[in-house]
Amino acid sequence: MIEKFFCLFVSCxxxxxxxxxxxxxxxxxKKAVELYLEGERLFKATNYIRAQEKFQxxxxxxxxxxxxxxxxxxGMCVFYQGQYExxxxxxxELITTYPQSIYVEEANFHKGLILLQKNRAGxxxxxxxxxxxxxxxxxxx
Numbered sequence: 001m002i003e004k005f006f007c008l009f010v011s012c013x014x015x016x017x018x019x020x021x022x023x024x025x026x027x028x029x030k031k032a033v034e035l036y037l038e039g040e041r042l043f044k045a046t047n048y049i050r051a052q053e054k055f056q057x058x059x060x061x062x063x064x065x066x067x068x069x070x071x072x073x074x075g076m077c078v079f080y081q082g083q084y085e086x087x088x089x090x091x092x093e094l095i096t097t098y099p100q101s102i103y104v105e106e107a108n109f110h111k112g113l114i115l116l117q118k119n120r121a122g123x124x125x126x127x128x129x130x131x132x133x134x135x136x137x138x139x140x141x
Contacts, residue, residue, distance in 0.1 A: 029061060029062070029064035031061070032061055032064045032067075035055075036066045039051045039058070043073065046080070048078075049081065051077050052074055052078060055071070059074060069103060071097075075087045075090030076110070078090060079114070088111060091107040091108070094107045095107050
């Protein structure tokens with residue numbers, strides 16, 4: 001149930017959320033654009049493994065307009081594969097490496113969801129606001 005909600009949310013978010021708003025001076029990497037569109041298509045088709053490969057290829061390229069969304073989408077791909085620890089690591093990598101990215105709030109949101117799910121699964125511990133990045137996603141502000 002929770003995964004269906006996230007899939008719907010991410011599908012809508014990926015379609016409507018603008019790419020690269022916070023980096024207007026970067027040159028467009030045509031290969032990254034091609035890879036991103038292919039990764040997005042695969043993600044929407046729930047082919048998370050192949051989508052992850054495309055997004056990781058973008059993230060490994062020289063920094064471009066699609067670097068931070070690709071890193072975020074890599075986290076989402078592993079999230080939907082049920083690899084929650086890896087997803088946490090990917091979201092944290094985005095938060096730490098690119099703290100000014102427009103994707104940090106979404107990464108914190110999904111990081112929080114994973115931590116809450118872990119609490120429900122018996123790994124009880126207190127989740128601090130600081131652990132979630134100390135910022136509230138815009139949709140909750």
